[in-house]
Amino acid sequence: MQLTPESLSSRDRNFRRNFYNTLPGPRGVHLIGTKGHRGTENLGVFSSVVHLGASPALLGFHLRPLTVPRHTYHHLKARGWFTLNTLHPDFLRAAHQTSANYPLGESEFAATGLTPLYSENCPAPYVKESPVRIGLTFEEEHHIAANDTLFIVGRVREVFVPDEAVEDSGHVNHETLQSLTVTGLDTYFRSSAVDRLPYARP
Amino acid sequence: MQLTPESLSSRDRNFRRNFYNTLPGPRGVHLIGTKGHRGTENLGVFSSVVHLGASPALLGFHLRPLTVPRHTYHHLKARGWFTLNTLHPDFLRAAHQTSANYPLGESEFAATGLTPLYSENCPAPYVKESPVRIGLTFEEEHHIAANDTLFIVGRVREVFVPDEAVEDSGHVNHETLQSLTVTGLDTYFRSSAVDRLPYARP
Numbered sequence: 232m233q234l235t236p237e238s239l240s241s242r243d244r245n246f247r248r249n250f251y252n253t254l255p256g257p258r259g260v261h262l263i264g265t266k267g268h269r270g271t272e273n274l275g276v277f278s279s280v281v282h283l284g285a286s287p288a289l290l291g292f293h294l295r296p297l298t299v300p301r302h303t304y305h306h307l308k309a310r311g312w313f314t315l316n317t318l319h320p321d322f323l324r325a326a327h328q329t330s331a332n333y334p335l336g337e338s339e340f341a342a343t344g345l346t347p348l349y350s351e352n353c354p355a356p357y358v359k360e361s362p363v364r365i366g367l368t369f370e371e372e373h374h375i376a377a378n379d380t381l382f383i384v385g386r387v388r389e390v391f392v393p394d395e396a397v398e399d400s401g402h403v404n405h406e407t408l409q410s411l412t413v414t415g416l417d418t419y420f421r422s423s424a425v426d427r428l429p430y431a432r433p
Numbered sequence: 434m435q436l437t438p439e440s441l442s443s444r445d446r447n448f449r450r451n452f453y454n455t456l457p458g459p460r461g462v463h464l465i466g467t468k469g470h471r472g473t474e475n476l477g478v479f480s481s482v483v484h485l486g487a488s489p490a491l492l493g494f495h496l497r498p499l500t501v502p503r504h505t506y507h508h509l510k511a512r513g514w515f516t517l518n519t520l521h522p523d524f525l526r527a528a529h530q531t532s533a534n535y536p537l538g539e540s541e542f543a544a545t546g547l548t549p550l551y552s553e554n555c556p557a558p559y560v561k562e563s564p565v566r567i568g569l570t571f572e573e574e575h576h577i578a579a580n581d582t583l584f585i586v587g588r589v590r591e592v593f594v595p596d597e598a599v600e601d602s603g604h605v606n607h608e609t610l611q612s613l614t615v616t617g618l619d620t621y622f623r624s625s626a627v628d629r630l631p632y633a634r635p
Binding site: 234246250256259261280289290337363376378382394397405406422 | 435437438444447452453457458459463481482483484486487488495522525529532533535536539565572573575588589593607610612618619620625627629630
């Protein structure tokens, strides 16, 4: 079928939200951990993490409008650090539950039973249950004028990953790690490798 | 294991590139189609498409440095339109081959055997073989200073998707469509649903 924003305008808001959110297909999903100046720990699910470069190592993610309080944003700006943590089927329900709208003083760790874990350098909490944990510092932000949202750029400062998941080539094997992906805000997927293809030449 | 940019600096460039590129996990992968002013069709693989919002419907993607010619960028700026097309196992090798460095005059469609398809409104070519095809107009661009790259924002203008893949709720079923994901630049995955979870409340 062919759909346009005009033809979709007759459908209800939930249909449109589900449709556009799931349209591009499965994408990465991560828990972002932050800590505020008063020591409040925050954890939220994000499905917009993008690899931006290896030298320096940069990752970006997208944040919804700041018209409601965004604890992740305020904390990462205040402290300068945040963590990215991958999702595994064993704690999917707890991870998804962090997307609930908890008040600022309440830690999503305490509310969901996930375990905060700290390294020597990073003031933001990691998720102990996550197989891959990445500590980043805030690098830059971009205001997306078209819908008043933000794109945040962070610089990788440290990484924790199981030894057996790192291949000799440097590839991190996410099939072994059972890293999840998501479509929209609610449908989670497991990945199985189809093929690894050689560098393409004309 | 714990790794830092400092500890990784002793590893060779390929290891570091593979490591950082695959680190965040599987992500969406798409063919972006564009057409230049002289009629040259261009097609390239991108693994950085992000959903930015449903109202208006916006998608973003990341582009590497413009220090070498980037046909996708030049065409989408010149004509104002581009297309996003999902990947399916049946034409994975052809899709991956579009990442080879073809000269500007040579169409990746002709080189790889994929079929350009045009709609009434969109001057950029779709990939006929792709189950989900999205036509967008250029909306804004952001310069990522940290590594001199670009983040492009596009606005969805039309969508082509198989009827049977759109559920009553609006969810597009990418398991049925066999939409692929990728880690790094070379390892492609199939997705199988683990769970669809209800909207989380505290």
